[in-house]
Amino acid sequence: MAEVLVYVDHADGAVRKPTLELLTLARRIGEPVAVALGAGAADTAAVLAEHGAVKVLTADAPEFTEYLVVPKVDALQAAYDAVSPAAVLVPSSAEGKEIAARLAVRIGSGIITDAVDLEAGDEGPVATQAAFAASFTTKSRVSKGTPVITVKPNSAPVEAAPAAGAVEALAVTFGALATGTKVVSRTPRESTGRPELTEAAIVVSGGRGVNGAENFGIIEALADSLGAAVGASRAAVDAGWYPHSNQVGQTGKSVSPQLYIASGISGAIQHRAGMQTSKTIVAINKDAEAPIFDLVDYGVVGDLFAVVPQLTEEIKARKG
Amino acid sequence: MSLRIVVCVKYVPDATGDRHFADDLTVDRDDVDGLLSELDEYAVEQALQIAEEADDAEITVLTVGPEDAKDALRKALSMGADKAIHVEDDDLHGSDVMGTSLVLAKAIEKAGYDLVITGMASTDGTMGVLPAILAERLGVPQVTLLSEVKVEDGTVTGRRDGDSASEQLEASLPALVSVTDQSGEARYPSFKGIMAAKKKPVESWDLEELEIESDEVGLEGSWTAVDSATQRPARTAGTIVKDEGEGGKALAEFLAGQKFI
Ligand SMILES: Cc1cc2nc3c(=O)[nH]c(=O)nc-3n(C[C@H](O)[C@H](O)[C@H](O)COP(=O)(O)OP(=O)(O)OC[C@H]3O[C@@H](n4cnc5c(N)ncnc54)[C@H](O)[C@@H]3O)c2cc1C
Numbered sequence: 037m038a039e040v041l042v043y044v045d046h047a048d049g050a051v052r053k054p055t056l057e058l059l060t061l062a063r064r065i066g067e068p069v070a071v072a073l074g075a076g077a078a079d080t081a082a083v084l085a086e087h088g089a090v091k092v093l094t095a096d097a098p099e100f101t102e103y104l105v106v107p108k109v110d111a112l113q114a115a116y117d118a119v120s121p122a123a124v125l126v127p128s129s130a131e132g133k134e135i136a137a138r139l140a141v142r143i144g145s146g147i148i149t150d151a152v153d154l155e156a157g158d159e160g161p162v163a164t165q166a167a168f169a170a171s172f173t174t175k176s177r178v179s180k181g182t183p184v185i186t187v188k189p190n191s192a193p194v195e196a197a198p199a200a201g202a203v204e205a206l207a208v209t210f211g212a213l214a215t216g217t218k219v220v221s222r223t224p225r226e227s228t229g230r231p232e233l234t235e236a237a238i239v240v241s242g243g244r245g246v247n248g249a250e251n252f253g254i255i256e257a258l259a260d261s262l263g264a265a266v267g268a269s270r271a272a273v274d275a276g277w278y279p280h281s282n283q284v285g286q287t288g289k290s291v292s293p294q295l296y297i298a299s300g301i302s303g304a305i306q307h308r309a310g311m312q313t314s315k316t317i318v319a320i321n322k323d324a325e326a327p328i329f330d331l332v333d334y335g336v337v338g339d340l341f342a343v344v345p346q347l348t349e350e351i352k353a354r355k356g
Numbered sequence: 357m358s359l360r361i362v363v364c365v366k367y368v369p370d371a372t373g374d375r376h377f378a379d380d381l382t383v384d385r386d387d388v389d390g391l392l393s394e395l396d397e398y399a400v401e402q403a404l405q406i407a408e409e410a411d412d413a414e415i416t417v418l419t420v421g422p423e424d425a426k427d428a429l430r431k432a433l434s435m436g437a438d439k440a441i442h443v444e445d446d447d448l449h450g451s452d453v454m455g456t457s458l459v460l461a462k463a464i465e466k467a468g469y470d471l472v473i474t475g476m477a478s479t480d481g482t483m484g485v486l487p488a489i490l491a492e493r494l495g496v497p498q499v500t501l502l503s504e505v506k507v508e509d510g511t512v513t514g515r516r517d518g519d520s521a522s523e524q525l526e527a528s529l530p531a532l533v534s535v536t537d538q539s540g541e542a543r544y545p546s547f548k549g550i551m552a553a554k555k556k557p558v559e560s561w562d563l564e565e566l567e568i569e570s571d572e573v574g575l576e577g578s579w580t581a582v583d584s585a586t587q588r589p590a591r592t593a594g595t596i597v598k599d600e601g602e603g604g605k606a607l608a609e610f611l612a613g614q615k616f617i
C-alpha cells in the first residue's frame with residue numbers, strides 16, 4: 037500500500053488535534069508515515085501510532101527554531117526523498133501552508149490549500165474546499181507531481197487505528213537558504229486556558245456591539261460556561277478590545293466548530309468567510325436586519341448586554 | 357545606490373459582489389467589478405513607507421492578470437508607486453498558483469529588485485502561499501506575514517505574529533516580504549496622486565518576453581484541476597426571536613435541544 041506523508045504539528049511532543057485528523061484522512065489514501073521535527077519529536081510517536089502512523093520520522097536541530105520555515109522544508113523534503121509517498125498532507129496553519137508550498141515547488145508538484153475533506157479517487161486524492169467566503173464548494177485534484185495538500189482543522193474525526201509507529205531518525209542536510217531568515221527573538225503567547233480557537237467545538241465571538249475591552253468579560257463568561265473558545269470580529273480587534281490572534285474571518289482564523297455564537301457582529305462577508313462552515317450558528321444582535329441573521333439556526337434580536345448574561349446564567353443553572 | 361522595490365498586486369473580483377465560477381471553473385471576472393485586492397494595498401503602503409525612509413528608492417508594482425488588471429496598477433500608482441509592469445497573455449487564463457508564481461518570478465528577475473513585497477493573501481483565491489513560493493523560486497529569504505516591517509542598511513526586520521508566538525525576524529537583502537492587514541492602514545490616493553499616476557509608465561510584457569512556454573501556464577498547464585464547483589445551498593432559515601426579557605433563556609432552551617448544554 038502506498039505511503040502518505042503527514043507533517044506533525046506539535047508543541048514539545050504534544051501532538052495537536054488537527055494532526056490526528058490528518059491521520060484519519062491519510063488512511064483513506066494509504067499508510068500514514070508521520071514526520072515530526074524539533075524538540076520532543078520522538079515523544080509524539082505513541083499518540084501518532086495509536087491513530088494509524090506506521091512510521092514516525094523524527095529530526096531535531098537548532099535550525100528549526102532559530103530560522104524561519106525553510107529548515108523544516110529541508111526536513112520534509114528529506115522525508116519525501118526517503119519515502120516517495122503517494123501524497124503529502126500538512127495542517128493548514130500559516131506556517132504549515134508555507135512549508136507545504138515550498139516543498140511543492142521543490143518536488144515539482146501542484147498544491148491544494150485549506151481542504152475540508154479528502155477522499156481517494158481514480159486520479160489521486162480528491163480534496164473538497166470552500167470558495168468565495170464558503171459560498172461555493174469545490175472538488176479538486178493535484179494534476180502534476182505528488183499531491184501536496186493542506187487540511188483545515190475540524191475537517192475529519194479523530195479515530196483510533198493502532199499501528200506500529202516505529203520511530204526512525206531522519207537525516208537532514210540544510211541547504212544554503214535554510215539560514216536566510218533569522219528568528220531573533222520569540223515571545224510565546226500566554227495561554228488563556230481556553231481551547232484553541234481553530235480546534236474548539238464551540239466558539240463564542242464578540243464584535244463592535246460589545247463596545248469596549250472591559251465588556252469582553254461577558255463574552256468570556258459565556259464561553260467559559262460552555263467550555264468554548266473566544267473569537268472576535270475585526271472591528272473589535274482593530275478597536276483594541278481583543279487580541280488579533282482571536283480574530284475570526286478572512287484575515288484572522290477560519291473556524292468550523294459544532295456551534296458558533298456571534299454577539300454584536302453584523303456578519304460582513306469577510307467575517308462570514310471565517311465561520312460560515314460552522315455546523316450550528318447562533319447570533320445575538322439588536323438590529324433585526326443584520327446580515328448575520330441570514331446564516332443562523334437560531335437568532336435573538338436584542339441587546340447583548342441583557343441576552344448574553346441571561347444565557348450564561350441559564351447555562352450554568354442547567355449544568356448545575 | 358537605489359533600493360529597488362517590486363510590489364506584487366492582484367486584481368480581484370470585489371468580495372462584496374456576487375462572486376462565482378465561469379463554465380471552465382475558473383474565477384468568473386465578467387459579472388463582478390474588479391479592483392486592487394485590499395490586502396495588497398497594505399503591501400503598497402509598506403513599500404511607500406520604506407521608500408520614504410530610504411535615501412533613494414524606486415517602487416515598481418507588478419501584476420499578472422487580464423486587461424482590466426491595469427486598474428489595480430493605476431490605483432497603486434496613484435497611491436505613490438513609481439512605475440508599473442503588467443504581464444498579460446491570453447495563454448495565462450486559468451493559471452494556478454504554481455503557474456502564476458512562475459510568471460511573477462521571471463518578471464521580478466527581469467525587472468531587477470532588492471526587495472519584493474506582497475500582500476498576505478489574495479482576497480479571491482485566499483491561498484496565502486504565493487509569497488513563500490516566490491521566495492523559493494527566487495532563492496531569497498522569506499520574511500513573511502509581518503505586522504511590522506523596517507528596512508535599514510541592507511537588512512529587513514519585522515514582527516511576525518504567529519499562532520503560538522510573536523517572532524522578531526531578520527534577513528539580508530535581497531529578500532521577499534509579505535505584510536498583513538495589521539501592518540497599518542493604507543493611504544487613500546490624493547487628487548494629485550491620481551493625476552500624476554496617469555503619466556507614470558506602465559509596461560506590458562507577454563510570455564514570450566519572459567521566455568515562458570505557454571504550456572507551462574494557463575488552464576492546460578495548471579498543476580491542479582478543479583473538477584466541480586457547486587454553490588452551497590443557502591442555510592435554511594432559522595428561528596429568529598425578539599428579546600422581550602426572556603431571550604437568553606429561549607436561546608438556552610434551543611442550545612439544550614441541540615445537546616450543547
Ligand atoms: C480585506 C479585508 C479583510 C477583513 N477581514 C476581516 C476578518 O478577518 N474578520 C472580520 O470580522 N472582519 C474582517 N473585515 C472587516 C469586515 O468587513 C467588517 O468591517 C467587520 O467584520 C465588522 O465587524 P462587526 O460585525 O463587529 O462590526 P459592525 O459591522 O459595526 O457590526 C456591529 C453589530 O453589532 C450590533 N450591536 C451593536 N450594539 C449591540 C448591542 N448592544 N447588542 C446587540 N447587538 C449590538 C449592531 O447592530 C451591528 O450589527 C475585513 C475587511 C476587509 C476589507
Ligand SMILES: Nc1ncnc2c1ncn2[C@@H]1O[C@H](COP(=O)(O)O)[C@@H](O)[C@H]1O
Pocket residue numbers: 364365366367393395396399418419420421453456460473474475476477478479481482483484485486487
Ligand atoms: N496574479 C497576481 N499578480 C500579482 N501578484 C499576485 C498575483 N496573485 C497573487 N499575488 C500576490 O501574492 C499574494 C498572495 O496571494 P495568494 O497566495 O494567491 O493568496 C497577494 O497578496 C499578492 O501580493
